[in-house]
Amino acid sequence: MRIIKSKSIPDKTNLLKHLLDWAKPDSTSCLLTSNGHTDPYGKFDILLGVGAKTSIHIKSNHAFSELSKYRAQVQDWLLGFMTYDLKNEVENLQSANLDGLDFPDLYFFQPLKLIRIIGNTIEFLYLPEVAADIEKDFELIFNSSEEKEKVVENYTTPKVKVRFNKDAYCAQVDKMLDHIYRGDIYEANFCQEFYAESKIDPLKSFLHLNEISKAPFAAFLKIGSKYALCSSPERYLCKRKTKLISQPIKGTARRSNNAIEDLKLARALAQDPKERSENIMITDLVRNDLSKLALKGSVRVEELCKVYSFKQVHQMISTITANIDPDTDPITCIKNTYPMGSMTGAPKLSAMQIIEDLENSKRGLYSGSIGYFEPNGDFDFNVVIRSLLYDAEKPYVSFTVGSAITAQAIPEKEYEECLLKAKAMRETLEA
Template sequence: MALTTLELPYAEGMVWFKKVRHLAWPMLLESGRVDAASAQATVDEEVGLGARFDIVVAAPVAKIMHRHPTTQVHANQTIHHTEENPFQVIQQWLTPHAVDRVADIPFAGGALGYFAYDLGRSIERLPTLAAEDAPVPELMVGIYDWAIVVDHHLGRSSLVSHARFSDHATLHALHQSLLQSSPAPEPVAFKVTGDLQHNMDQAAYALAFQKVKNYIRAGDCYQINLAQRFAVSVSGDPCLAYDHFRRLSRAPFMAYLQLEDTAGAPLAVLSMSPERFLQVIDRKVETRPIKGTRPRHADPVLDAQAAEELLQSEKDRAENLMIVDLLRNDIGKVCEVGSVKVDALFKLQRFTNVHHMVSIVRGLLAAKFDALNLLRGCFPGGSITGAPKLRAMEIIEELEPHRRGIYCGSIGYIGFDGSMDTNIAIRTAVISNGSMRFFAGGGVVADSDCSKEYQETFDKASQFFKLVAHFKTTN
C-alpha cells in the first residue's frame, strides 16, 4: 500500500507533540539535534551517530501492556488478557499489516513504546528479592497508524501513514487540525516538592561493591553493572520537566512518553539516553554499546585530559571489549553466520556532562528472524547488566535495593516495514504517583575502585540533579 505523506511546516518534534498530547498515549522520540551555535557538546562525527529524525505519535489503535505473566491488549473498546509471550502479541499486530520500507521515513506506523528492564522476567527465570515500591508495567507499547516525522537534514515535517487502520479522510482531518494554531491549555506548573533521596549511601554501596568483587573472585561473573536509585516528590505537568531537561542536555536517543498504566494512573517517562541498543534497517543490524565514562570539565585542558585518560584506560577498554563480545554473541543468535562484525572499537563520544567510550557492532538478520526476535534475544542489553548476562541479572536482583523498572530497559519502535530503532533506557526518569525516580550506575570489574565507581553514579545523574534544583528553586 502506498504511503500517504501530508506535508507540514518544518518544526522540531516537541512543537508537534504539544499539538497532539491531548490524544491518548502521545509519545515523542527525538534525535538530540543541537543547533550549530549552541555551546553544548554533540556526539563525535567519527562515531557516526545521526541527529536526523524526530518522531511523534498519538492515539494508538491498540495499547499493549504486560506485567508478568499477563499481557493486556486494549483495542476496539475491549480489553483482552493473554499469557502469550508479549513479543509475539506485538508481532501479531505487525505481521498482517507488513509494508515495504520507504527511504528517508524511519517510522510510518507500527509498535512504539517502552520495554522495561524487568521484562527480562518474562524471558529468563530470575529470583524475586529487590523491593518493588513503585511498580509500573513491564511493557507499554502502542500500535500506531500514523506518525509525524521531522527530518532535520531535509528541513521538513510530514504526517505519514500507510493507512492500515485509518481512512484517508481521517488522516486529512488530522492534517488540517495540525495546521491550525489553536491555543493549548495552560499547563500546571511542574514543582519539586521534597528533598532528593537515594537508596544507597556510600557505606551501603561499598558493601554491595565488595560483594560484587567477591563474586568476581569466585568466578561467578566478570562484570556487574551496579546502580543506585534517586527519588524526589514532584507535582504538576511532567512535560514541562522534559522540555526543560532537553534544553539542559541533548542526546542521540531522547524520548518523552505520556501514558496511563493498567489502572488508568498517569505515567510519564523522560529519557536522555546516549546509547543505541538495537537498530534494524533492511535487515541490517547495529548495536552501539557504551562502556567507559569520565566527567566533563569547563576547563578545556582538563576536559581534553579526561577524554584522553578514558581512551587510554586499559580497565575501560577491557570493560568495553567484554560487552562487545557479549553483544556479538547475542546478535549472532539471529544473524547470518559470519555477518557479525565489530566496525568501531573504543571511540570517544562527548556529551554535555560526560565523555563515553562507544563501540559499534553490526550484522545481517537471518531470513527466518525478524526485529522482535532480535530484541527478545538480546534483552536486556548486556552493557547495563554485566557478563555473563543471566548471572549478572541474578546478582543485580540480590544487591540493588529496588527493582529497576524501566531503567536499563529500552525505548523505541518496530515499524510495519520491519525496521527497528531502540535505545538503552539510561539517563531516564519515571514520574508517577507524585514521585520522580531515576537511577545511575556503572560497570564493576576486578580492578574497579569503589570510591570512583560511586562518584561515577553521581556524574551520570548530574543533569537530573540540575533539573531537580531548577524546579525546586524557581517554584
C-alpha cells in the same frame, strides 16, 4: 495504509515544545529525537506518535511471543517500550525488589497520528480515519500553541531520597567484588535508585533535561499517568533490512568548560585500562548475543572503544554489527539479545542473578528500552538510562544510575561515577 502529507517547517524555534504542547491532551504519546546528532543508521530527526488505535499492554509471561503476534497482525508503525524485567522470560529469573512505579513489562501502540521530521520537512503519516485533521494539526502545532490558555500549577522542589547511602552502596560493591574474585562473574552493572514522592511538570522537566543533555536517543513517553523522560546517549539495537547494529556504552568521564582540559579528559578516557577493559568485555558479550542469530562469519566490531562527547559527559562506545536471514522475525532479534549487555554484565545470566540479589529496587523501565518498529520490520531501540520515570497519580518520580563493576573497581570511585551520571536528573528536578 497511512495517508502521507509533507510540509515545510516554519522558521520557528522550540520545535520540541510545540510538538509536545500539541500532543499534551492525548493520554498516549511517544516522541523520539536525535537532537541533531549525526547517525549513519538514523532515519529522522524527530518521530512523534499520538493516540492509540490499537495497543498491547503486558504484565505477565509470553510478552515476546504476544508482541510478535501483535506486530504481524497490525503490520504498521508501533511505538513503545520494553522493561528490563523481561529478562525473566529470557531466563529463569524473577524481579522481587521494591517497585515504586509499576510500569507494565511491555507496551506498544499503533499511533493514529504519526509525525516524522527530517531536516526542514514535517511529514504527517496519519491513519485514514484521522487524515482530515492534517491541515488543522499543522496550524495547531505551529501557529496556535503560544495562544493556548496556560494552566499555571505550582510545583515544589522534590526532596530526593536515596535507596543506598554511600556506605551501604560501597558495602554492596564489595559484595559484587567478592563474586568477581571467586570467578562467578567478570563484570556487572550495579545500580541505585534516587526517588521523590512529589509532583513534577513532565513536559517542562523533559524539555529542561533534554536541553542540558542533548542526547542522541532521547525520548518523551506518556502512557496514562506514567511518563518516561529519557536523555539516553545509548543505542541498544537497530535493524536496517538484514543488518543489526548494537552500540554499547561502557566508560564515562566528565566534561570541562576548558577546551584543553576537556580534550585531556577525553584522551584519558580513551586510554584508561579499566574503562577499556569494561567496554571490551561487553563488546564480546554483544558479539556472542548477535552470533545466536547472525549469518555465519557476519558479526563484526566496526568501532572499538571510540570516545564520543556529549554535553554532560564523554562516553566510550563500541559498534558491533551482524547480518541476519531476511526471514528472521524482528522480535527474535530482540529476544535473543535482551536485556542489553551494557546493563547486565558477563557472564550475562550470573550477572543478572547477582544484580537482583544486591540491588534493592526493581529496575522496571530503567535499563529497558524505548523505540519503534516500522511496517517493514526495521526497528531502533535505545537503552533507558539518564532518565526520569514518573507516575503522576501516586505521585512518584525516580531516576536510577549505575556503573560497571570489574576487578579493578574502587567502591568510592564507582559511587562518584554514579553521582556524575545523576547530575543532569538532579539538576532537572531542582530547576
